[in-house]
Amino acid sequence: MFIVDDDPSVLRSLTRMFQLEGYAVEGFAHPRQMLERGPGKRPGCVVMDLRMPELNGLELQAQLRQVGWMQPIIFISGHGDVPAVVKAMKAGAVDFLSKPFSTAELQAAVERALAQDRVASSAEQELAALRARFSKLTPREQQVCRMVAQGMLNKQIAAELGTAEQTVRLQRSRVMDKLEVDSVAELVRLLERLEPSQPTSGKSPGL
Structure with a gap:
């Protein structure tokens, strides 16, 4: 986990407390130090003060996201007000x-925060694995994969692509093998995760 606080006594106290609890802790007395460090390993979380000189917590939050920090952020402040809270929560x-x-x-x-990041990290790893499998497709x-997910029959796909139905059957079989799915329902769910903006049909695809 990571702690950012410009008050040396607070930084020392929080760092020591979490170290005694068994956490691996990195502390930063200045926001720039954390930005220079680069994104940390996951799962993790960031505990940061809201009001800091030169770069406040909300500004640091935005810049961390820009440079690839994905860990959940917990703000601490003695001067928290409603607009700051709302802005921080909206930003994640x-x-x-x-x-x-x-x-x-x-x-x-x-x-x-750590539990949330473990779930998010696991989901991202799973999605990366799905993308790797999808990239194996020609x-x-x-094309065939997307058409099957839309509920098109083999003969419809063949007509659309101007090819033989037997060729579509072979391509469809290769799609299922490469994506490591056993049913069209699994294929549809996989494609919905990879391409959530692409509509899929509720039709029952034929063989």
Whole structure:
């Protein structure tokens, strides 16, 4: 996990507390230091102060996202106001704790953030694996894949592509093998994850 706070005593206290709890902790006394470090390994989370010199917490939040930091962010502040809270949460912060807060409250917020990041990281890894499998398809196989997901019959696909129905059957079989799916329903779900903006049909694809 990562802690950003320009108050040396707060930074030391929080770093030591989480280290004693068994967390791997990196502390930064200045927002620029964290930006220079580069994105950390996941799962993880960031605990940062809202009000810091030169670059405040909201500005740091935006810049971290721009350079590839995806870990959930928890804001802590003694000066939190409603507009700042709303802006932070809309930008993806998972929690906003106003000082004074208890150790238990902060630890609970960190556990929630870490759990959220574990789920997100796992989903991203799974999606990357799906993309890798889809990339194994030839351009024509990708066409056939999308048409099958839209509910088109083999003979309809053959007519659309100007090819033989037997060729479509072979291409369809290769699609299923390369994507490691056993049914059209699985194929549809996989394609919906890869291309959520592409509409799929509720028709029952034929063989």
